[in-house]
Structure formats: C-alpha cells, structure tokens
Amino acid sequence: MSEETFLTDDFVGQLMSVGEVDLLVGIATHNHAKTIGNLVRTIEECLVQSFPRERIVIVNADGGSRDDTQGILLRAAPPESKNARGLTSLRTMHRISTRYANAPSPGLALRTILASAELLRTKACAIVSPENSQPACGWVTSLLRPAFQDHFDFVAPLYTRNKFDGLLARNLLYPMSRAVFGQRIRELHSGEFGFSGRLASHCLSQTVWHEEVVRAWPEYWMAISAVSGGFRCCQSYLGVKGRTETTPDLVAAIRQTVGTLFWCLEKQSDFWMDRADSEIVPTFGPDHELAPTTSRVNRKKLLEMFRDGISGLEQILNSVLHAGTFAEIKRLAALNDGFDYPDDLWARTLYEFAASYHHGVLNHDHLIQALVPLYRGRIYSFLMQHQESSPEEMETGTEHLCMEMERQKPYLMELWKSNSEVKP
Amino acid sequence: MEGDTLWFKDAIIYEVHVRVFLDSNNDGIGDFPGLTLKLDYLQELGINTIWLLPFYPSPLRDDGYDIADYTAVHPQYGTMDDFKTFLAEAHRRNIRVVTELVMNHTSDQHPWFQAARSSRENPKRDWYVWSDTDEGYKDARIIFTDTERSNWSWDPATKSYYWHRFFSHQPDLNFDNPAVREEIWNVMKFWLDIGVDGFRLDAVPYLFEREGTSCENLPETHEVLRDFRKRMDDAYPGKMLLAEANQWPADVSAYFGQGDEFHMAFHFPLMPRMFMAITLEDRKPIVEILQQTPPIPDNCQWCIFLRNHDELTLEMVTDVERDYMYDEYASEKNMRLNVGIRRRLAPLMENDRRCIELLHGLLLSMPGTPVVYYGDEIGMGDNVYLGDRNGVRTPMQWNGGWNAGFSGADPEQLFSPLISNPVYGYQSTNVLSQQRTHHSLLSFMKRVISIRKASRVFSRGTIEFLHPANHRVLAYVRELGTEQILVVNNLANSAQAVELDLSRHKGRIPIEMEGRNLFPRIGDLPYLLTLGPYQFYWFRLRKI
Numbered sequence: 001m002s003e004e005t006f007l008t009d010d011f012v013g014q015l016m017s018v019g020e021v022d023l024l025v026g027i028a029t030h031n032h033a034k035t036i037g038n039l040v041r042t043i044e045e046c047l048v049q050s051f052p053r054e055r056i057v058i059v060n061a062d063g064g065s066r067d068d069t070q071g072i073l074l075r076a077a078p079p080e081s082k083n084a085r086g087l088t089s090l091r092t093m094h095r096i097s098t099r100y101a102n103a104p105s106p107g108l109a110l111r112t113i114l115a116s117a118e119l120l121r122t123k124a125c126a127i128v129s130p131e132n133s134q135p136a137c138g139w140v141t142s143l144l145r146p147a148f149q150d151h152f153d154f155v156a157p158l159y160t161r162n163k164f165d166g167l168l169a170r171n172l173l174y175p176m177s178r179a180v181f182g183q184r185i186r187e188l189h190s191g192e193f194g195f196s197g198r199l200a201s202h203c204l205s206q207t208v209w210h211e212e213v214v215r216a217w218p219e220y221w222m223a224i225s226a227v228s229g230g231f232r233c234c235q236s237y238l239g240v241k242g243r244t245e246t247t248p249d250l251v252a253a254i255r256q257t258v259g260t261l262f263w264c265l266e267k268q269s270d271f272w273m274d275r276a277d278s279e280i281v282p283t284f285g286p287d288h289e290l291a292p293t294t295s296r297v298n299r300k301k302l303l304e305m306f307r308d309g310i311s312g313l314e315q316i317l318n319s320v321l322h323a324g325t326f327a328e329i330k331r332l333a334a335l336n337d338g339f340d341y342p343d344d345l346w347a348r349t350l351y352e353f354a355a356s357y358h359h360g361v362l363n364h365d366h367l368i369q370a371l372v373p374l375y376r377g378r379i380y381s382f383l384m385q386h387q388e389s390s391p392e393e394m395e396t397g398t399e400h401l402c403m404e405m406e407r408q409k410p411y412l413m414e415l416w417k418s419n420s421e422v423k424p
Numbered sequence: 425m426e427g428d429t430l431w432f433k434d435a436i437i438y439e440v441h442v443r444v445f446l447d448s449n450n451d452g453i454g455d456f457p458g459l460t461l462k463l464d465y466l467q468e469l470g471i472n473t474i475w476l477l478p479f480y481p482s483p484l485r486d487d488g489y490d491i492a493d494y495t496a497v498h499p500q501y502g503t504m505d506d507f508k509t510f511l512a513e514a515h516r517r518n519i520r521v522v523t524e525l526v527m528n529h530t531s532d533q534h535p536w537f538q539a540a541r542s543s544r545e546n547p548k549r550d551w552y553v554w555s556d557t558d559e560g561y562k563d564a565r566i567i568f569t570d571t572e573r574s575n576w577s578w579d580p581a582t583k584s585y586y587w588h589r590f591f592s593h594q595p596d597l598n599f600d601n602p603a604v605r606e607e608i609w610n611v612m613k614f615w616l617d618i619g620v621d622g623f624r625l626d627a628v629p630y631l632f633e634r635e636g637t638s639c640e641n642l643p644e645t646h647e648v649l650r651d652f653r654k655r656m657d658d659a660y661p662g663k664m665l666l667a668e669a670n671q672w673p674a675d676v677s678a679y680f681g682q683g684d685e686f687h688m689a690f691h692f693p694l695m696p697r698m699f700m701a702i703t704l705e706d707r708k709p710i711v712e713i714l715q716q717t718p719p720i721p722d723n724c725q726w727c728i729f730l731r732n733h734d735e736l737t738l739e740m741v742t743d744v745e746r747d748y749m750y751d752e753y754a755s756e757k758n759m760r761l762n763v764g765i766r767r768r769l770a771p772l773m774e775n776d777r778r779c780i781e782l783l784h785g786l787l788l789s790m791p792g793t794p795v796v797y798y799g800d801e802i803g804m805g806d807n808v809y810l811g812d813r814n815g816v817r818t819p820m821q822w823n824g825g826w827n828a829g830f831s832g833a834d835p836e837q838l839f840s841p842l843i844s845n846p847v848y849g850y851q852s853t854n855v856l857s858q859q860r861t862h863h864s865l866l867s868f869m870k871r872v873i874s875i876r877k878a879s880r881v882f883s884r885g886t887i888e889f890l891h892p893a894n895h896r897v898l899a900y901v902r903e904l905g906t907e908q909i910l911v912v913n914n915l916a917n918s919a920q921a922v923e924l925d926l927s928r929h930k931g932r933i934p935i936e937m938e939g940r941n942l943f944p945r946i947g948d949l950p951y952l953l954t955l956g957p958y959q960f961y962w963f964r965l966r967k968i
Contacts, residue, residue: 017893
C-alpha cells in the first residue's frame with residue numbers, strides 16, 4: 001500500500017527547485033490578500049539585512065483563499081534595498097506556495113511547512129502570522145537567530161502586551177503549562193515561533209496529525225512536544241503585540257486552547273508526572289513587558305455570565321469539581337458585591353477539570369465548555385484586583401499564581417493517578 | 425592575419441609575462457627566445473592571442489608596470505631583435521600579440537621624471553603633476569591602500585609634491601600637457617610599426633585630475649582616448665585597444681564611446697561574481713551583474729577573465745559581497761592584498777577539477793573575449809608567502825624535472841621560487857604530465873577551447889538568459905543568425921534537475937557539443953535535464 005502523501009506534485013517540484021536551505025519562514029494563509037504583500041516584503045527585507053549569506057525560502061501554505069492571496073505573495077515586488085548599482089542580496093530569495101486544501105486547517109498547514117523544512121534540510125524555521133502586515137523587521141530575525149546560531153530547538157516569542165491583553169494566557173495557559181511541564185515559557189501557545197530543523201523532523205514523524213486538536217491548534221502541541229521531548233527551548237523578545245481586529249470568541253478560544261492543553265497533558269503524562277518545580281529558560285532580549293492601558297472589558301457582564309453559568313451548569317460542575325471546590329465557587333457567586341477568586345481555588349479548579357478530562361467524566365467538549373463561566377469569574381476577579389495595578393504588580397500577581405499552581409501540582413498528580421473521577 | 429577588423433571578438437587571449445614562461449639562457453629569468461620556443465605549445469592549446477605583460481626597461485618595483493623606457497626591451501628578457509623574432513613566429517602561427525601600454529604613469533626612474541624633478545624650470549617639469557601642498561584632489565581614492573597613505577608624495581629635490589594614483593615610485597603623467605600626449609602616441613606608433621596587434625592600456629580612468637571630482641573617468645580622458653583611437657585607425661587599421669578600467673559596467677561602457685574609443689574593456693565586476701555563484705550555488709550574482717551591464721556598440725566587445733596577474737579585485741562588489749568573498753576564499757590574512765585576494769584559480773577552487781572546469785566553461789561560453797592566465801590551464805598553485813602579487817607570478821611548470829623545465833639555472837638563481845608543495849608543486853602539476861593523459865585539465869582546456877572556436881556564436885552571438893525555477897542552474901541561449909547554442913551550468917556541488925522553457929526553440933534537436941550526441945527533440949513540455957555536481961552542457965540546437 002502506498003504511503004499517505006499530503007504534498008502535491010507541483011509543490012514537490014517547487015521544493016526541488018529551491019533545494020537545501022538554511023532558513024525557512026512559514027506563513028499559513030487563508031484570504032490574507034490585504035496583508036500578505038506587505039508582510040512578505042517586510043520579511044524579505046529583514047532577512048536580507050540579517051542573513052545576507054544564508055539560503056532562505058518563504059513557504060506559504062494556503063487553505064483555499066479566494067482572494068488571490070497566493071498570487072499576491074508570489075508577485076509581491078522584492079524589497080527596495082537595491083544599492084546604487086542596482087544590486088540586491090547575495091542569493092536568490094525564494095518564495096513558494098501551495099494550496100494544501102480548499103478550507104483552512106492549521107494542522108495541515110503546519111504539517112506542510114514542517115515537511116518542507118525536512119525536505120529542504122532546513123536548519124532553522126520561523127512561523128509568522130499573516131494577520132500582521134507590518135511586523136517589525138526584527139521579529140523574524142529574533143525567531144530565527146536563536147535556532148540558527150545558538151542551536152535552540154524551540155523559540156517562543158515574548159511580546160510587549162497591553163495590560164489587559166492576553167488574559168487567558170496570564171490566568172490559565174502560562175501558569176498551568178509552566179507548573180505541569182516545568183518550563184517558564186510565557187507564550188507556548190503563540191502562533192508565531194521559531195524552531196530547528198531537528199524539531200521539525202521530530203514533530204513531522206509523530207502520528208498525531210489526524211487528531212482534531214492538532215489539526216485545530218498544532219502550535220501548542222508542537223511547543224509541548226519540544227518541552228517534553230528534551231529539546232532546547234528559549235524565548236525571544238519580538239516587540240509590541242498588535243491587537244487583532246476581530247473580537248475573539250471566548251468559548252471557541254477556550255475549547256481550542258484548553259482542549260489542546262488537556263489533550264497534551266493526557267499524551268505527555270509520562271513526562272510531566274516525573275517533574276517538579278519549573279526551570280527558567282534562556283531569554284533573548286528583554287523579558288515580557290506590559291504597556292499600561294485601561295480595561296475595556298465589561299465586568300458587569302462577566303459577573304452575570306459567571307453567576308448564570310454556575311447555576312445553569314450546576315449538575316455538570318458537580319460531576320467535575322470536588323465538592324469543597326464547587327461549594328467555595330458557589331459561595332463567591334452568591335456574594336453581592338465584588339469578590340476575589342483566589343489563586344489557590346483557581347489552581348484547584350483547573351486541576352480538577354484536567355483530572356476529569358483524563359478520567360473521561362464527561363464528553364471532552366462539554367467539560368471544557370463548562371470551564372468557561374468559571375474562567376469568567378476568575379477574570380472578573382482579576383480585573384477588579386488589578387484595575388489600578390502597575391505592570392510590576394500584575395507580574396507579581398502572575399508569579400504568585402504560577403507558584404501556587406506549582407505548589408498544588410502534587411494534587412493534580414494525585415487526582416490523575418486515582419482510579420476514580422474527582423467527585424468523592 | 426589580415427582582414428577582419430573585428431578579430432578581437434573571436435580572440436582567446438593567453439596572458440603571460442615573458443619572465444615566467446621559459447628561460448633560454450639559464451640566467452633564471454624567462455625571456456623572448458624562451459617564449460618563442462613555447463609558441464607551439466600555445467598553438468596546440470588553442471589560444472590565438474597573447475597578451476604580454478610589460479617587458480620594458482624598468483626598476484621592476486611593480487613587476488614592470490613602472491616603465492623606465494617605453495621603446496626598448498628589458499635586457500633580462502632579451503633584445504629588440506628577440507622580440508621581433510617572437511612576434512614574427514607568433515604571427516606565423518596565426519597568434520596575435522597584444523602588449524601593455526602603461527600610459528598613466530612612468531617609473532620615477534624614467535628619464536622624463538628624472539628631468540622633471542631636476543629643477544622646477546626643467547622643460548619636462550610639466551610632464552608630471554606637481555603641487556606645493558598635498559591638499560589637492562582630496563576626493564580621489566587611494567588605490568593601493570595597503571602601501572600608500574596619500575596620492576601625493578614629497579620630492580625633496582624640488583621641495584614639492586608629485587601626484588601618483590598608484591605606488592609613490594610611479595608618478596602620473598600630466599595629460600593636460602599636449603607634449604605628453606604626443607609622446608605617448610609616438611610610443612604607440614613605435615610598437616605598431618614593429619607589428620604588435622594591439623595594446624592593453626593600463627589604468628586608463630586616471631589620466632586627468634580635476635578638483636572636486638574623483639579624478640576618474642573624466643570627460644577629458646575620453647577625449648584623449650578617442651584621439652588616440654582615431655589616429656590608430658587611420659594609420660594602422662585592424663589594431664586593437666583594450667581598456668583596463670576597474671569600474672562598474674555602466675562607467676566602463678563609456679570607454680567604448682560610440683564605438684570610437686576602446687575596442688574592448690575588461691568586465692571587472694563579472695569576475696568575482698562567477699566565483700560567488702559557485703560558492704553560493706546560485707546564479708543570481710552572474711545574472712544580476714549582466715542585467716546591470718548596458719549594451720555596447722556592435723564593433724566592441726567585453727573582455728572577461730577568471731584570474732590574472734593582479735589580485736582578485738573586490739573593488740566592484742558590495743560590502744556584503746566583499747566580506748563573503750574574503751571569508752570564502754581568503755581565510756588567511758596573507759591571502760589578502762589591497763582590496764582583493766592574491767590567489768590563483770586552482771587554489772581558490774581548492775583544486776576541485778569540477779569547479780575549475782565549470783568556471784572555464786562559463787568563461788568560454790558567456791559573451792565576451794576570454795582571457796586565460798598562464799598556468800591556469802594546468803591548475804598551477806600560488807605562493808601567498810611571496811610579497812605583493814608575486815605569489816601568482818611564479819615560473820611556468822613544464823615538467824617534473826630540474827626547475828620544472830623552466831630554467832637550467834641553479835634554483836637559487838630563479839627570479840622567483842617554484843611552487844613545490846605536494847598538491848600544486850611542479851612535480852605533480854606540470855604540462856608534460858598533463859599532455860600524457862586525455863583526462864587532464866590541460867586536455868580539457870584544449871577540447872573546450874576547440875569547441876568554443878568552432879562556432880562564432882560564442883564570440884559574437886547574443887545571450888538570452890533562461891529562468892528555470894532551479895536557481896542553482898544557470899542556463900542561457902547564445903544566438904547568431906540561425907545558429908543557437910544552449911548552455912546549461914550546474915553551479916551546485918550536488919546533482920540537480922532542471923526544467924527549461926525552450927518553447928521558442930520547439931522542434932530543434934539539442935546536440936551535445938563535446939560528445940556530439942543527440943538529445944530528445946524539444947517539444948511542448950518544459951525540457952527536463954539532469955546535471956551532476958558542477959556539470960555543464962553546451963548544446964547546439966539543430967533544426968533538422
């Protein structure tokens with residue numbers, strides 16, 4: 001029986017023409033005609049400046065754009081960096097593009113890029129978001145250089161964020177990933193990251209590509225694969241993280257991110273069960289920074305949705321959470337005025353959800369959706385607490401939550417190993 | 425030898441210094457009788473033009489480019505009669521001879537300069553450029569940056585400064601002085617009357633000095649050169665002028681004028697880019713510089729080369745390119761000189777035969793008249809421990825015997841030590857041993873030169889670059905009249921497949937020019953070729 005192939009003959013032909021490269025920049029697109037032209041020009045300009053001697057290719061994996069994204073990418077004029085004699089860079093700068101499907105699939109897009117990296121024997125790669133039409137020139141360099149020159153296998157980005165951006169990362173993804181997997185990487189979940197050819201080959205060879213979570217959010221799985229696979233990880237500062245135009249759908253975001261996180265916990269339990277505490281990873285450039293802004297979140301609505309969720313999902317939450325945990329949450333919801341959803345309770349909540357996911361207490365989707373109102377309660381509490389906080393105070397708060405989650409990790413392990421569901 | 429005034433387009437030039445080729449009188453220095461003895465070798469190699477480096481009386485502080493007498497032969501190299509015999513014998517073999525004319529400057533030992541510096545009132549004083557200060561022409565760059573700090577040098581005799589663009593012992597002639605121009609023309613007439621076929625004019629951009637300019641490529645320079653050209657065409661039709669102007673193509677192309685200045689000019693920026701293309705495994709440097717090269721008049725031609733008697737100059741590259749070339753080709757500091765690399769072709773290619781052959785394939789198939797530097801046809805090495813550029817000017821290696829067959833003198837007496845290391849030494853790298861095998865570099869050179877000479881498409885045809893997706897492959901079609909030649913070069917150290925758009929040549933049959941084998945007829949689909957590492961093909965596209 002012939003093996004599965006997901007690269008078209010035309011794309012293989014393009015790869016053949018490119019040949020071996022040192023650096024690869026991957027861009028997964030879907031209807032990004034508005035931004036892709038500027039993006040590719042900016043990337044090339046950056047690469048010419050930072051890596052004048054290296055063999056470079058930009059690989060576009062397109063999920064069925066109908067707005068000529070691929071054509072615009074391929075036709076975009078090269079950067080205006082000619083010298084007085086009309087000469088540009090040392091080498092040919094390659095751009096290749098393939099339509100991997102007629103509908104977007106982040107997993108398939110990443111798999112296409114990883115396959116390209118392996119076939120081209122790439123030393124270092126970066127994935128760049130097509131949403132960002134004007135990335136600072138240093139972004140691509142910052143993602144590629146640690147992998148190319150310092151031989152790191154995974155390069156997570158660090159951003160300067162607005163104070164109340166990235167709440168899901170700050171309150172859930174980062175603290176829980178750090179506590180469980182043991183590495184202090186702020187943005188394991190980012191869609192922009194760098195990696196080595198070695199890691200690309202490792203991930204490509206895994207048999208998870210058919211899994212729904214990997215198809216939907218492969219970046220986080222790849223990051224966890226790096227951490228749990230013993231690959232060298234680091235962080236690299238990129239700059240100010242721009243806001244996306246679209247308002248994120250919180251339920252969908254939590255289903256995707258937390259779903260993948262829990263799935264990774266499941267797949268990598270052998271790895272994280274043996275680990276305690278967390279390690280600082282090397283960081284290039286300044287550390288995570290916050291820009292002070294005011295909150296635009298409707299706190300009143302958050303509170304209402306928290307309370308509605310508690311009452312509406314009582315039966316489900318009863319089956320997921322420890323009785324004491326749920327009782328405490330309900331007590332918070334009943335308070336007339338503002339309340340504090342404390343770090344220890346939030347850590348316990350998350351771990352009990354993770355254990356319930358592991359024990360299959362509920363359909364995974366339903367279980368994760370049940371976390372949404374509790375997350376809203378936590379965010380309400382967080383916003384109340386940090387309305388006037390300085391960036392340093394917020395960082396202190398995040399560190400406190402991380403430490404609490406690390407402290408309670410044995411509780412997660414205990415729940416995980418128990419033969420029954422959480423509910424006593 | 426008479427007839428075609430465009431002969432230089434079909435020339436394959438062999439660059440040699442008489443001193444290095446063969447010593448006939450066992451004094452350790454090559455001479456004209458020795459060179460004459462080796463004309464059969466050159467004829468067999470297939471070259472049809474010899475470019476002789478300066479052989480005039482000189483203190484030899486710049487390998488003869490410091491001329492002390494323009495109209496004589498340095499006694500070390502023989503007599504004027506020896507030269508005339510050499511010239512006649514070369515012509516008898518249909519080999520033309522081009523000599524050096526260093527018109528920008530003389531040696532400080534030249535009688536003209538000796539007279540000029542004898543007093544401020546001497547009639548020859550104004551034959552050179554003098555000043556009471558060293559402040560003039562500040563915008564002119566210093567060329568020999570490793571040795572010179574200024575373009576002015578102090579003359580204690582007359583307590584003034586004289587101008588020199590090269591070494592301080594090479595004062596620049598003052599071309600504003602009509603007497604100087606007339607005397608240079610007299611020098612040209614002297615050699616043309618003897619029968620030389622043309623001149624390679626050294627350092628032509630620097631003839632005039634004007635305040636506030638770079639003192640290069642000035643309009644007055646072109647005016648003088650046009651005047652010399654007209655005089656030469658009128659009195660000596662069929663003779664050729666070749667410009668040495670290490671400039672960007674757009675600047676050098678001005679030296680062709682309207683076809684009324686130089687017949688040929690060196691394409692300096694192309695040379696380092698051929699080397700770059702090999703190490704980068706990318707056709708971009710070559711294609712890009714040729715696309716930046718303006719068209720030239722029909723009666724003119726570029727002159728192209730891989731290596732010559734000077735350092736591999738890196739003046740006509742960008743800073744990024746220069747750093748790259750240094751790192752790739754001159755990792756040791758003593759390999760570098762001025763703004764360049766003082767190494768020969770074979771060591772630059774780490775003696776990789778495939779690369780050496782590919783580079784010669786490029787040299788002989790791209791538009792322009794090719795120059796082969798002596799010794800490169802057998803892959804001679806260099807000696808970076810010798811000063812200045814002497815490391816690429818060592819004696820020719822004829823055989824593995826006494827002094828490499830170059831001289832019967834004691835080895836200590838030779839003007840330069842022989843190359844004797846295990847890789848490039850004369851015991852292993854020499855003409856005799858390579859003449860014995862069909863697969864030697866020398867045999868390859870003979871074959872490839874012979875193929876090149878078999879068609880004027882190479883020497884006179886147009887070039888059309890193909891743009892296959894595989895950037896490691898450099899492909900172009902040369903065309904002259906109805907004749908077409910397809911050239912495909914794999915610049916990479918790995919096998920490559922390439923699809924060529926040859927739709928314009930549909931129906932033609934590619935015939936590989938060395939083996940004369942037929943390849944599949946060109947059809948509607950892209951033409952697929954596979955090439956081994958550094959392999960190249962020349963195909964005649966026959967319509968049958």
